[in-house]
Amino acid sequence: xxxxxxxxxxxxxxxxxxxxxxxxxxxxxxxxxxxxxxxRPVHLAVFAGAAAMLAAVLATVFxxxxxxxxxxxxxxxxxxxxxxxxxxxxxxxSPVTDPAPAVASNAGGWYVPTxxxxxxxxxxxxxxxxxxxxxxxxxxxxxxxxxxxxxxRRLQVSSLVPQEGPGGYTFDHDPGATIVRGVAGSIxxxxxxxxxxxxxxxxxxxxxxxxxxxxIMAIVEAGTVEAESGFRVDDALLPPGVEHVLPAEPGxxxxxxxxxxxxxxxxxxxxxxxxxxxxxxxxxxxxxxVFGPVRRETVGGIERExxxxxxxxxxxxxxxxxxxxxxxxxxGTGMADDELLAFARGVSPSDEATFLDLExxxxxxxxxxxxxxxxxxxxxxxxxxRSSAPADAVDPLxxxxxxxxxxxxxxxxxxxxxGGGNGAESASAPxxxxxxxxxxVDGRKTAIAWLSGxxxxxxxxxxxPERWDPLPFERADGQQxxxxxxxxxxxxxxxxxxxxxxSGGANVAAEVFDVExxxx
Amino acid sequence: MTFDELYAERRAALVRLAYLVVGSxxxxxxxxxxxxxxxxxxxxxxxxxxxxxxxxxxxxxVRTRRRRARELDLAVRTIERPADGPTGTDDExxxxxxxxxxxQRAAVVLRFYExxxxxEIGAALGCSAANARLLVHRGVARLKQEVTx
Numbered sequence: 001x002x003x004x005x006x007x008x009x010x011x012x013x014x015x016x017x018x019x020x021x022x023x024x025x026x027x028x029x030x031x032x033x034x035x036x037x038x039x040r041p042v043h044l045a046v047f048a049g050a051a052a053m054l055a056a057v058l059a060t061v062f063x064x065x066x067x068x069x070x071x072x073x074x075x076x077x078x079x080x081x082x083x084x085x086x087x088x089x090x091x092x093x094s095p096v097t098d099p100a101p102a103v104a105s106n107a108g109g110w111y112v113p114t115x116x117x118x119x120x121x122x123x124x125x126x127x128x129x130x131x132x133x134x135x136x137x138x139x140x141x142x143x144x145x146x147x148x149x150x151x152x153r154r155l156q157v158s159s160l161v162p163q164e165g166p167g168g169y170t171f172d173h174d175p176g177a178t179i180v181r182g183v184a185g186s187i188x189x190x191x192x193x194x195x196x197x198x199x200x201x202x203x204x205x206x207x208x209x210x211x212x213x214x215x216i217m218a219i220v221e222a223g224t225v226e227a228e229s230g231f232r233v234d235d236a237l238l239p240p241g242v243e244h245v246l247p248a249e250p251g252x253x254x255x256x257x258x259x260x261x262x263x264x265x266x267x268x269x270x271x272x273x274x275x276x277x278x279x280x281x282x283x284x285x286x287x288x289x290v291f292g293p294v295r296r297e298t299v300g301g302i303e304r305e306x307x308x309x310x311x312x313x314x315x316x317x318x319x320x321x322x323x324x325x326x327x328x329x330x331x332g333t334g335m336a337d338d339e340l341l342a343f344a345r346g347v348s349p350s351d352e353a354t355f356l357d358l359e360x361x362x363x364x365x366x367x368x369x370x371x372x373x374x375x376x377x378x379x380x381x382x383x384x385x386r387s388s389a390p391a392d393a394v395d396p397l398x399x400x401x402x403x404x405x406x407x408x409x410x411x412x413x414x415x416x417x418x419g420g421g422n423g424a425e426s427a428s429a430p431x432x433x434x435x436x437x438x439x440x441v442d443g444r445k446t447a448i449a450w451l452s453g454x455x456x457x458x459x460x461x462x463x464x465p466e467r468w469d470p471l472p473f474e475r476a477d478g479q480q481x482x483x484x485x486x487x488x489x490x491x492x493x494x495x496x497x498x499x500x501x502x503s504g505g506a507n508v509a510a511e512v513f514d515v516e517x518x519x520x
Numbered sequence: 521m522t523f524d525e526l527y528a529e530r531r532a533a534l535v536r537l538a539y540l541v542v543g544s545x546x547x548x549x550x551x552x553x554x555x556x557x558x559x560x561x562x563x564x565x566x567x568x569x570x571x572x573x574x575x576x577x578x579x580x581x582v583r584t585r586r587r588r589a590r591e592l593d594l595a596v597r598t599i600e601r602p603a604d605g606p607t608g609t610d611d612e613x614x615x616x617x618x619x620x621x622x623x624q625r626a627a628v629v630l631r632f633y634e635x636x637x638x639x640e641i642g643a644a645l646g647c648s649a650a651n652a653r654l655l656v657h658r659g660v661a662r663l664k665q666e667v668t669x
Contacts, residue, residue, distance in 0.1 A: 006663075009613060010628065013610040013617075014633040016610070017539070017540060017614060021536050021545060021548075431650075
């Protein structure tokens with residue numbers, strides 16, 4: 001049968017089937033009888049941003065995408081368009097009126113909110129804990145710039161020694177591209193932040209900040225890079241008004257501290273996220289925020305840094321503070337400062353059990369949502385992608401989470417991914433997606449990726465930008481795409497996921513995608 | 521055109537369209553009702569109600585198809601073989617249609633039942649025209665493969 005004949009056969013069959021369907025004429029029922037369901041749209045970047053905020057420095061350094069891909073990484077939240085169902089727990093809050101201390105030191109790093117703003121709902125909760133050790137060669141340096149005594153511009157430079165052999169990584173700069181400190185590098189400006197990266201003295205280096213490009217380049221070019229200690233700049237060589245804040249003296253040992261991340265959605269597109277992370281390197285309050293002007297305020301007896309993003313970087317405010325070896329931050333869009341401060345004041349030291357109760361609550365709620373795609377691996381691990389995007393959302397996978405269900409189960413926002421094609425640069429949806437999540441399943445630290453197509457290169461990148469080492473992976477076919485699963489062998493490895501024949505892919509660094517703890 | 525007029529004039533056609541995508545009359549009715557709720561909710565901002573309703577129905581149908589498969593804990597293939605729709609016209613090809621993934625099936629239906637262009641299919645499914653063309657091509661290829669087994 002030729003093509004036209006077969007096409008005609010399809011037409012005839014469809015027409016006949018449709019014509020034979022008895023459809024009774026009806027009138028629209030009165031509006032009062034209609035259930036108007038309210039869905040929870042969230043931009044994927046908001047989810048990704050929650051986890052990524054706590055690793056913003058490393059994300060800047062280590063997360064890359066190739067070709068024309070649309071990075072779904074650490075982007076500040078964008079507006080969403082509809083409201084979630086009202087929250088029932090915890091209680092709604094009122095503005096702060098009591099300045100008495102409310103927070104004590106917390107040796108474990110577990111924190112939970114004692115209240116959330118009215119109308120908000122927790123949509124993602126995740127935590128990671130040792131033993132995925134940080135790279136001991138990682139170094140952070142930071143500078144600030146004051147205007148009228150107020151800190152309003154930042155720059156931080158992070159660097160590390162790439163891992164040797166398989167699983168190592170390095171920046172992949174075109175030798176003919178931008179020159180930074182005499183070598184190939186890159187300089188980019190987006191959303192009010194200038195980012196510079198290069199390789200030198202056996203280190204990968206990344207500078208990122210809100211200072212103007214001239215000042216950033218002046219500092220970058222004035223510094224020295226040593227294999228052992230990283231990047232430093234003599235204070236005498238700093239531009240006028242710039243102060244050095246890091247490196248500082250290391251704080252107490254942080255081996256036992258966890259990293260946690262909570263994300264909330266509010267009405268009218270408001271979002272709120274909260275993170276706690278070990279304060280590696282003894283970061284002072286001054287060096288915690290790079291995206292806009294800041295001020296100080298004591299709330300609940302604790303000094304907090306309140307920063308408002310630059311207009312180009314999204315309309316959100318962040319409150320940061322230090323406690324018991326942890327750095328804490330709450331950030332929100334569409335919220336008044338006093339509302340955010342009230343929320344920050346209510347963040348309280350917790351324990352693992354309480355936090356995991358929250359994780360379980362969020363996971364259970366997601367698992368009641370229909371799956372966008374789902375599959376089961378040979379050993380019985382069920383995985384799924386779920387999205388709260390409404391049917392007519394431009395991006396149908398906006399606000400997605402990856403879920404894994406074995407003996408235990410967890411749904412959490414992806415820690416990385418990419419999307420591309422025509423939709424990546426227009427108002428329509430991307431033509432392809434890669435979402436990456438990480439889970440600990442029966443003691444196996446596992447990365448799970450969902451690809452909207454056949455898997456291509458799956459492996460770890462190496463020090464040689466032209467080479468990557470394939471990793472064995474398992475696959476489970478869904479209806480809309482393919483799930484692949486690889487073991488995470490090293491915290492220092494950088495995983496590569498791409499589609500077969502596709503032009504883009506996602507490279508995700510282990511430091512960024514801390515392994516999620518499955519709920520028990 | 522008022523919402524009531526849209527509902528009265530287009531509901532039957534949209535139920536038929538949804539039926540071809542989801543494969544079940546009852547589910548199609550439910551899907552179209554859900555879609556009209558969405559249309560009503562956004563009525564004040566809709567410029568082209570007929571086109572918007574069609575897009576909403578198709579997307580709801582694709583989504584419903586997945587949800588029904590999960591709710592009933594059945595393979596999608598099983599869902600596509602309706603127990604409540606008409607029978608007798610090219611059953612072999614209709615059965616083959618049930619094998620296609622949701623978006624592929626929707627693309628084929630839009631192309632050969634609604635005579636949509638690839639641009640229109642892409643708009644309905646939230647993808648590019650090129651991707652829509654690919655969905656149709658793969659859908660037809662799969663149908664051929666199924667009926668020639």
